[in-house]
Amino acid sequence: xxxxxFEDVTFAYEKENMVLDHLSFSIxxxxxxxxxxANGAGKSTLMKAMLGLISYEGHIYVDGQEVKPQxxxxxxxxLGYVLQDSDNQMFMPTVFEDMIFGPVNYGMSREEAEKxxxxxxxxxxxxxxxxxxxxxxxxxxxxxxxxxxxxxxxxKGMLMDEPSTALDPRNRRRLIEVLNELPVTKLIAxxxxxxxxxxxxxxxxxxxxxxxxxxAAGEILRxxxxxxxxxxxxxxxxAGVRIK
Amino acid sequence: MNKTEKALREIQAMDELAAMDxxxxxxxxxxxxxxxxxxxxxxxxxxxxxxxxxxxMILYPVAGYQFSLIPVYTCFYKLRIVLPLxxxxxxxNPFFDRGIVMTLGTISVSGGVISMLTxxxxxxxxxxxxxxxxxxxxxxEICHALRQFHVPRILTSLLLLTWRYVSLLLEQVSIMTxxxxxxxxxxxxxxxxxxxxxxxxxxxxxxDRAAALYESMELRGFHGDFYYAGxxxxxxxxWMYMVVWIGLFILMRxxxxxxxxxxxxx
Numbered sequence: 001x002x003x004x005x006f007e008d009v010t011f012a013y014e015k016e017n018m019v020l021d022h023l024s025f026s027i028x029x030x031x032x033x034x035x036x037x038a039n040g041a042g043k044s045t046l047m048k049a050m051l052g053l054i055s056y057e058g059h060i061y062v063d064g065q066e067v068k069p070q071x072x073x074x075x076x077x078x079l080g081y082v083l084q085d086s087d088n089q090m091f092m093p094t095v096f097e098d099m100i101f102g103p104v105n106y107g108m109s110r111e112e113a114e115k116x117x118x119x120x121x122x123x124x125x126x127x128x129x130x131x132x133x134x135x136x137x138x139x140x141x142x143x144x145x146x147x148x149x150x151x152x153x154x155x156k157g158m159l160m161d162e163p164s165t166a167l168d169p170r171n172r173r174r175l176i177e178v179l180n181e182l183p184v185t186k187l188i189a190x191x192x193x194x195x196x197x198x199x200x201x202x203x204x205x206x207x208x209x210x211x212x213x214x215x216a217a218g219e220i221l222r223x224x225x226x227x228x229x230x231x232x233x234x235x236x237x238x239a240g241v242r243i244k
Numbered sequence: 245m246n247k248t249e250k251a252l253r254e255i256q257a258m259d260e261l262a263a264m265d266x267x268x269x270x271x272x273x274x275x276x277x278x279x280x281x282x283x284x285x286x287x288x289x290x291x292x293x294x295x296x297x298x299x300x301m302i303l304y305p306v307a308g309y310q311f312s313l314i315p316v317y318t319c320f321y322k323l324r325i326v327l328p329l330x331x332x333x334x335x336x337n338p339f340f341d342r343g344i345v346m347t348l349g350t351i352s353v354s355g356g357v358i359s360m361l362t363x364x365x366x367x368x369x370x371x372x373x374x375x376x377x378x379x380x381x382x383x384x385e386i387c388h389a390l391r392q393f394h395v396p397r398i399l400t401s402l403l404l405l406t407w408r409y410v411s412l413l414l415e416q417v418s419i420m421t422x423x424x425x426x427x428x429x430x431x432x433x434x435x436x437x438x439x440x441x442x443x444x445x446x447x448x449x450x451x452d453r454a455a456a457l458y459e460s461m462e463l464r465g466f467h468g469d470f471y472y473a474g475x476x477x478x479x480x481x482x483w484m485y486m487v488v489w490i491g492l493f494i495l496m497r498x499x500x501x502x503x504x505x506x507x508x509x510x
Contacts, residue, residue, distance in 0.1 A: 053459055076463050087415075088456040091408055093259035093382065105465030110475050133263075135256050153464065 002026040002061065003157050003185040004050060004079075009058035011049060011209075019045045020056065021209035027185060027202075029156075034196030034217055035189040037206035038231035043189035044084060046206070047159045051081055063156060077106050080155035084162050086146040090134040095126075095145045098134065102153040113152075120152045124178055139166040147175065157185035164192045193235035197221050205230060248418040254322065255411055261314060262382040268312035272482035273385035273473075274392050279304075279489045280377045284370045286493040292359040293345060297500040298366065304489065305372035312380045319375045330367035334360035383407045384473035397468035404470075408457065413450045420446060 004027040011020040019042045027033050035043050049056045052072045060067040062075045080102075083089045092098040096117060103113040121127045129137065129145055137145060143166045150158060163179075164172050172195070179186065179199045190196060196203060196217055203220040205213035207230045213220050220226065224234050233239065262269070268276070283304050290298045309316045320327065341356035377386070387400040420442065424434060434442055476482075495501070 051463060053463075073465065076465070081463050083456065083460055085456065088453060089460050091457050091461065092384075093256075093263060097384075101461075101466070102464035104471050105467075105469075133256070133260060149464070 001029050001064070003029045003031070003063055004187070005059075005061040007059040007061075009049060009056050009060055011045060011054060011056040018209045020049065023058075023209070023211060025204065025211055025214060027187060029185055030183070031202060032179075032186045032200045033188070034193075034200035034203045035187055035206060036191070036193065036196060036203060036232065037189075041206040041230075042209045043206055044161055047081065047161055047187070047189060050159065051076055051079060077153070078155060079157045079159055080150035080153050082147050082150050082158065082160040082163055084165070086139075086142040086166070089146040089149065090137075090142060093133055095121075095129045095132050095134060095137070095148070098145070099149045099152045102149065106153065116154070117152050120148050123181075124148050124151070125174060140168050140171045143167055144171055144175070147178075151178075151182070155184065157187070158182070160186065160188045160190075162190050162192075163188060164190060164195050191232075193221055193232070194237050197235050197237065205232075207231075246418060246421060248414055248421060252411060252414040252418060255414065258322075258378060259382065261318070261379040262385075264313065264380075266311060266313045266380070267481075268308060268376075268380045270476070270481075271380075271485055272476045272478045273381045273389035274478060275482035275486040276377055276381055277386060277389040277393070279486055280373050282490045282493055283373045286497045287366055287369050287373075289497065290362065290366070292362050293355060294500070295358055295362050295365070296502045297496075298362055298369075300496050300501045301365075301369050301493075303496075304493075305369060305376060308373070308376040308380075312376065314376070314379050316372075318379070319372055323371055323375060326371065327368070330371060331364055333367060334363035337363070382473065384470050385476065388470035388473040391470060400470070401468045405454075405458065409450070409454050412453050412457065413446075416446055416449050416453065420449075 006023045006025050009020055009023045010018065012018045023046070035046065037043050045054065048054045050060055050062060050067060052067050052069065052075060063078045065071045065074055065078075067075050090098050092101055099117040099120065100110070100113050103116055104110060108116070117130075118127075121130055124144060124147070126141075126144055126148055129141060132141075134142065134145070143163070147160070147163060164175060167175060176195060176198050179188075186199070188196065188200060200217045203213070203215065203217045204211055205220060205226070212230060213223075213226060221235055222238060227233060283301070287298070287301050290301075305316075309319070337360040338354060338356035341354060341359060343355045344352045345355045345358055346353050381389075383404055387404045390400045390403070391397065421434070424438070424442070425431070428435070
């Protein structure tokens with residue numbers, strides 16, 4: 001079954017400047033998809049469209065439900081969204097309060113939500129952050145905590161916008177492990193092609209609002225010519241980077 | 245740390261105060277809110293010459309600070325900008341109201357002086373009580389209590405978001421000021437030629453961030469209700485706190501307790 005389905009989706013901030021240009025594709029339940037593309041390719045906009053944060057033309061279906069105002073709550077419960085900037089995601093005073101915010105709003109009892117928060121923090125190795133104030137967290141800690149706030153909602157699918165930004169190598173490694181352990185559909189928009197290679201089976205390459213390549217991660221991320229044509233480069237692990 | 249950053253830290257420190265643990269912190273937000281509203285209502289209802297009657301109202305803030313483990317100093321320090329304004333409210337009363345209402349030994353005291361002091365006391369007491377509420381209750385809990393009190397959702401959301409956006413605005417000011425000074429060494433403040441663009445950028449950036457933050461709240465199911473802040477229920481202790489204090493306030497207002505106590509000894 002399709003978890004996400006785009007049918008001829010178009011979006012433009014200004015008429016002559018298409019951000020999403022007649023996009024059609026689908027993502028099956030349980031698929032791990034990397035969404036790659038140069039800056040301004042439309043990755044974040046595509047994710048926002050799926051959550052009803054922007055008005056577009058065409059149809060988008062999430063878990064069989066069309067994305068329209070009366071379904072927003074259900075769609076947003078189904079798809080967790082990790083924002084590009086963690087500061088915008090963490091608005092409660094402490095990590096614990098931030099994590100409990102979503103589950104309780106979606107009708108879970110406080111006791112159950114607290115249990116789930118504990119489990120999520122333990123799984124991510126972040127229990128020590130539980131009662132920390134958000135403004136006292138480092139950039140990397142904030143990033144991991146922001147991801148944890150979405151994981152605590154146990155969504156069926158996750159949209160992640162640049163999840164590895166601001167993470168040190170150790171936290172990045174932990175993030176990759178967590179992502180690989182998660183049995184949910186994932187769409188990861190990122191420039192970190194090494195992360196895509198380690199976590200995704202499939203890649204969508206977006207350029208100028210169009211999908212210019214859709215296929216196995218191993219194939220697309222090895223295609224140097226294709227990547228360079230769309231202002232990207234081979235992942236470091238495949239590029240044979242020369243050390244000075 | 246620049247001035248804006250300091251202001252930001254002070255706002256954020258309020259959340260830390262509200263997260264402390266004390267008998268007052270553990271009470272239901274609704275009980276604390278109602279007691280504070282009742283206190284303010286009773287305090288401002290004293291007549292302008294009833295200074296002795298008003299004096300007993302200090303009992304609530306003093307007991308509140310004692311039991312909440314928050315030093316009174318913190319309140320006065322945080323309110324240092326507002327307090328002079330409160331003190332200035334009745335400053336001209338002695339010039340307009342010169343009728344003698346009492347004598348202390350050989351010193352005659354005019355109605356203007358008494359009303360000035362009464363206004364000052366009312367202002368300080370109300371500020372102390374309000375600060376006690378915000379320092380022992382998080383903004384989400386206050387909004388939740390207001391919702392229980394049937395205050396419209398739009399107003400509670402507005403209150404919550406204003407509180408959160410003040411921090412965002414200050415954060416943006418801090419980032420932009422820092423960035424400006426790094427490229428304008430030796431300059432004091434922002435040069436007048438940059439004021440327009442600085443302010444414009446500040447508004448645009450703050451609006452962007454505010455929109456992103458609200459989107460993030462919406463995506464996690466926020467629609468103006470504060471379910472996540474409702475874990476502190478009206479326990480027996482909360483009921484007792486509310487009934488005892490409101491009863492005392494009525495008693496303090498109906499009878500001039502300091503005068504009655506004084507008459508016992510004179």
